Structures are given as C-alpha cells and as structure tokens.
Amino acid sequence: MRIAVVAPVWFPVPPSGYGGIELIVSLLADGLVDAGHDVTLFASGGSHTKAELISPMPEPPDPREVGNAWYDGYHALSAYMQMDGFDVVHDHAGIVGPICGAMLMGRPPVVHTLHGPWTPQTRLFYGRAAQHVHLVAISEAQRRDNEDVAYAGTVYNGIHVESYPFRADKDDVLVYIGRSNPDKGPKEAINIARRAGLPLQMLLKRGEQPEREYFEHEVEPLLSSDIELFENVTNEEKVELLGRACAMIFPIRWPEPFGLVMVEAMACGTPVVTTNWGSAPEVVEDGVTGFRRDGDDDLVHALGEVRTLDPADCRARVERLFSAQSMVRGYEQVYAGTMVP
Amino acid sequence: MRIAVVAPVWFPVPPSGYGGIELIVSLLADGLVDAGHDVTLFASGGSHTKAELISPMPEPPDPREVGNAWYDGYHALSAYMQMDGFDVVHDHAGIVGPICGAMLMGRPPVVHTLHGPWTPQTRLFYGRAAQHVHLVAISEAQRRDNEDVAYAGTVYNGIHVESYPFRADKDDVLVYIGRSNPDKGPKEAINIARRAGLPLQMLLKRGEQPEREYFEHEVEPLLSSDIELFENVTNEEKVELLGRACAMIFPIRWPEPFGLVMVEAMACGTPVVTTNWGSAPEVVEDGVTGFRRDGDDDLVHALGEVRTLDPADCRARVERLFSAQSMVRGYEQVYAGTMVP
Numbered sequence A, B: 001m002r003i004a005v006v007a008p009v010w011f012p013v014p015p016s017g018y019g020g021i022e023l024i025v026s027l028l029a030d031g032l033v034d035a036g037h038d039v040t041l042f043a044s045g046g047s048h049t050k051a052e053l054i055s056p057m058p059e060p061p062d063p064r065e066v067g068n069a070w071y072d073g074y075h076a077l078s079a080y081m082q083m084d085g086f087d088v089v090h091d092h093a094g095i096v097g098p099i100c101g102a103m104l105m106g107r108p109p110v111v112h113t114l115h116g117p118w119t120p121q122t123r124l125f126y127g128r129a130a131q132h133v134h135l136v137a138i139s140e141a142q143r144r145d146n147e148d149v150a151y152a153g154t155v156y157n158g159i160h161v162e163s164y165p166f167r168a169d170k171d172d173v174l175v176y177i178g179r180s181n182p183d184k185g186p187k188e189a190i191n192i193a194r195r196a197g198l199p200l201q202m203l204l205k206r207g208e209q210p211e212r213e214y215f216e217h218e219v220e221p222l223l224s225s226d227i228e229l230f231e232n233v234t235n236e237e238k239v240e241l242l243g244r245a246c247a248m249i250f251p252i253r254w255p256e257p258f259g260l261v262m263v264e265a266m267a268c269g270t271p272v273v274t275t276n277w278g279s280a281p282e283v284v285e286d287g288v289t290g291f292r293r294d295g296d297d298d299l300v301h302a303l304g305e306v307r308t309l310d311p312a313d314c315r316a317r318v319e320r321l322f323s324a325q326s327m328v329r330g331y332e333q334v335y336a337g338t339m340v341p
Helices: A021-032 A069-080 A096-103 A122-131 A140-145 A188-196 A207-220 A235-244 A260-267 A296-303 A310-322 A324-338 B020-034 B069-080 B094-103 B120-129 B138-142 B186-195 B209-220 B236-246 B262-268 B298-301 B312-322 B324-338
Strands: A002-006 A040-042 A052-054 A088-091 A110-112 A135-136 A172-177 A198-207 A227-230 A247-250 A272-274 A288-294 B002-006 B038-042 B052-054 B087-092 B110-113 B134-137 B174-179 B200-204 B225-228 B247-250 B270-275 B290-292
Touching: A002 A021, A002 A069, A021 A040, A021 A140, A040 A069, A040 B094, A069 B069, A069 B094, A069 B120, A088 A096, A088 A324, A096 A110, A096 A122, A096 B069, A096 B094, A110 A324, A135 A140, A135 A324, A172 A235, A172 A260, A188 A198, A188 A207, A188 A247, A198 A207, A198 A235, A207 A272, A227 B324, A247 A260, A247 A296, A260 A272, A260 A310, A260 B225, A272 A296, A296 B094, B002 B020, B002 B069, B020 B038, B020 B324, B038 B069, B069 B094, B087 B094, B087 B324, B094 B110, B110 B324, B134 B138, B134 B324, B174 B186, B174 B236, B174 B262, B186 B200, B186 B209, B186 B247, B186 B298, B200 B209, B200 B236, B209 B324, B236 B262, B247 B262, B247 B298, B262 B270, B262 B312, B270 B298
Parallel strands: A002 A040, A002 A088, A040 A052, A088 A110, A110 A135, A172 A198, A172 A247, A198 A227, A247 A272, A272 A288, B002 B038, B002 B087, B038 B052, B087 B110, B110 B134, B174 B200, B174 B247, B200 B225, B247 B270, B270 B290
Antiparallel strands: none
16 A cells, blocks of 8 residues: 655654654555555654655654644655555554544545543533544454544554563562653652652653742652652663562553553563553453552552563563554555455 | 635734734625625624625634634635525635535535645645635735745735824834834845834734744844834734834745735835845835845835835825726626626
C-alpha cells in the first residue's frame, strides 16, 4: 500500500527528548516500511525514518511555541495538499490533521489515532470529525469512555521490544516514571514505597511550570535518603533503572488512555503495581505481570508479593501484545477496513 | 450570488460586547442581503442576521475558552461540510477557516479576510494558505507589511454610518477609545491631553489580565480630575462621548491593520489626532479630518489646531470610504474576481 503518515509538527521523529506520540509514529513508519509498504512520513525537519520524509517545517518550532496553532496549521495544510496517489493517510497530528483529513472526503481515506484523553472539547470535536475520518482508539478503556463516536478499531501502542533488555535478577528497589502531577501519583508512590520498606528511584518529568510547582510544593517536602531522583536520563540509564527494579510503582488516578511506561517496565521483566484506572487493566495482567489494587493499603501489601511473579511472564506479555510489530499488524487491519470495495 | 459567510465561533453576530470581527461580519452579511444576494451565515447561536443563520454551536463557548482550538475546529469543520451549492465562501474564522477553505480546492472558491496583524507565525501560515484561498487585506498598510503573499484585493472595514449621529457643536474635551496596552498609547494620550490643557474622557478596555496590569502600573498612577474613565458603556453613551469631543487623541505605536475607532470618531464629526503608524494615513486625511504627527510635542501642538477643521469633512470621508455599503461593494468586486470563466 502507499501510506502517508502525518506526525505532529512539534518534535522530530523519533523525538530526541520528550515526545510520546513521535516515538509511536517513528516505530509505526519504520515498521510499515519493514512490512513492505510504500510509506511517506510528513514530519518536521531533523526526523530520521526508513520512510520517505517530507518536512514542511525545515525544523520543529521553538519549544516555547508548542501548541501555537499557526504551526500546526502550516504543517498539516502543507502535508494534506500532497495526498493525491496515496491509498490511505494515517494522521497523528493535533486538531488540524483530522480537519484536513475530513475535508479530503475519503479521497484517500484518513485514519486518525486518538492519542489524548476525552475531554468535553474533544468529545464535541471528534463527534463531528468521526463522520469523515476513521478513528482508532489506543485502548478499550479509552473507547469505553466515549461510546458516542464510531471507531475503526483499537490498536495498542507498541515499543521496540529489542531495545529493552530483559533482566530476571532484581534488586530490592522500586522504580517510578512519570510527570510530576497529581494524576500520575508521584507523592503516593513515595508514601507507598516507604510503607513497603523499599527504596524508590524516580524518573520525574518536571520541565513544565505546573510540574515544577507540584514538585516543589508536594513532592520535594517528602524526599529523604530512601528516594533517588532522576531527570533527563539517557535511554540506557532508563532501561537500567527499569530492569534492576523488583517492581514499578505506578499509582495513577486518572483515565490514562495508554500507559506506555508500564509496558516499558514489563518488557524489562519488571512487574507493575498500579491501580485500576484507565488502560491499566488491559496493560497489566493482575497476579501475573503485576498487581492492580485500589487504595494505598492494598498497593503497599501488593508490593510485598511482587517476588512471587515471574519476570519472564512480564516480557512475554509485551512481546505478544505491545510490540511494534503487533501495532503495525493492527494498523494494517484498520487500513484494509477503509478500502471499501 | 449564493454566498456563505463564516464567522468566528467565539461571540454572537453582532457581538453584545467586545468583538470587532463579529461587528464587521454582521454589517457585511446584512449588507449583502440588502444588495440582493442569497446569504447564509455560519455563526454561533444567539446571532441575529438578515441572512439565513446556521449555528453549529448552539451558543458561543464560555468566554474563558476563547482561543481553545477544539471549538474553532468544530465550528469551522461543521460549516465547511455544508458548502455545496454556494458560489463563494467568505471566511472570517481563525486558523481552521482558511484551512478548510484551502481544502475545498476552489469548489467553491473561498475568500478570507485578514483581520489580524502580520506576525512570523501568520506570515508562515498564510504563505501556504494564499496558494489556495483568496486573501483580502483590510488596508494598504497591512498589505505593504507583507508583500510575499498574493492578495485578491483590499477592502476597508465599514461601519453603519447612520448609527453615529453627526455633531458639529464640540466641547473642549478630548476622547480616547482603546485597550489598556502599550501599543494603543493610553499613557501617552493622558500626557498629551494634559500638555494641551484639555480634559480627557477615556473609554478603556481592560478586561484581560495584561490590560489590567498595564492599567494598574502605568495608567492609574497618572489619573487625576482632568481624566474621566469609562468602561462597558452602551452604544448611546459611546457615540455621545465621540460626538461631544473636539478631537480623538489616538497615539498608537504599532502597525494596526485598521483603526476602526478612528472611523467611528470621524463619523460623529470628530477629527482624529494620531501618528503615522499602520493604517492611520489611509483613515485620517492630514489637515482635513485630523492631524497625523510623530512625536508627542507635535501631537500636543496639533491638538491646538483641531478647531480649524470642519466636522462635516470628517463625516463625509467616512460616508465615502468607510460605510458598510462601500465595504459590501468592495467585497462584491472580490467575489466576482474569484469567478474564473
């Protein structure tokens, strides 16, 4: 198939630092090429891909401009003016992407992945866009959270499993990865780890102002020698943290559409102790690749049981459900479904 | 002609309070109906128009959501899905409007009015959009400020002249209307009025946070009994302020694409003392409907000369160049130009 993949404008593909969507887009574009498709990636300059690259923006906008819709508009409009001859367009851009996609009126069909959570605003907008583009959810939880739009399918995000070394031999230490905000529960992670009597290594994203404030007012006062903080680590350092830990503690309290860090932990053979929010029940198999518990008491208790779980089961689940290859196969099915005879 | 007019989503048409674009859109849609066209206005609920009204949003978004692109996207996409059968679309919406317009690929042709100033971001975006939509400038100054895009024409904003009572009998008082920010020069207006020995009545918009801060730190300390402040006045009170003043002092210092308040003052027979920035040289005829001077000293001096000007000349200039009817005629010409035989 001739496939056009449209990335967001804000970061290169793959991203050099933060950029969850750009990472998924990179794996997908490369994976589609590996599967024999003719792929063109529309992404900002500085991107590296096995696909043919077209960059309306010679470099990504200044990071302070992230969210400035003029850039989004320029990038998406420039890309969508070049869609003649493609069999399908796969859009990952913000608001302007699905709008341009809808305006193509099916020539060619447009698949759009819902990377974000449902809000009153996105429900309104996608309620309209869903009549003209093929929406893909990234978890059943995300899909259940809005049953008022049509979905072309559910495709889990995937990772490049080979980049995550499996490690069965664990240290008596917990790991946490996430933004510094109330939804992700870094404060709760500290309290739970401490009550479980285990030291905690935290990779905490706190680059944005609200994250810095939450860190300063809510997290920092709790720190002492049993908590080790990391920020801006290399990928090697990250997988080392993930692989050595006897468990990831991830006490989220919001309907996260897909928790990629849980998949990363399991790939390294590390079970995940989390809640039942959002996609967690789809990602973590309770009692096999981690524990899902509601309430801090039960999470503390679950941490005492993680040594009973087999790291190999964690890895196997990721290989089966959350690899780049399974993501590519999922999207191939969605694309095929758009080809109405 | 069958004409679709697309308003921004944020306020009803006409606006109940602030909303410069919505006021222009209202006059234009009504004027096009009066001129015999078949007009459909796409605008948020609560709008009142002589045209047929279609409201994707049953009411405008909460004012705190102004600028939230999901609403812009919903409104514009909903509107542009209904453009079959129109001879021309006239777009006034933000970023998503011209994007949808470009995606129509000329079926029907889309005219987009540039209501804002040129910035690095708008130059980039419209550089692309101009290849697919017909851009209209609202002044020659705006057009000169970016000669890298093609224009379908220049059409000045118009006012409903009949709503501005002419008054030849003036009081010894100045008037200022504008936002409280450095570009608009409220601080300079106070200093210049005071040096000219004339009291000043200021209609100051300061609803947004930066406007409030500028007022508090820069304007408020200058106030004394010779300055009278107004906010949120009725239209009757506004034209009363405009008509009684012997001059409007409007010391702008930014390239404003079109200074509508200067037109409103002149309609009431009130000359305008301003700078040479932006559209001022097109709006104010120096020595006839006001004075244009650079530098506070010369502005003070000019205020001493305003009694030599004829209020009837001010009114006549507005009737000739800045009426709703002349705006409608200007756009009719632009629409005709899009009809390639």
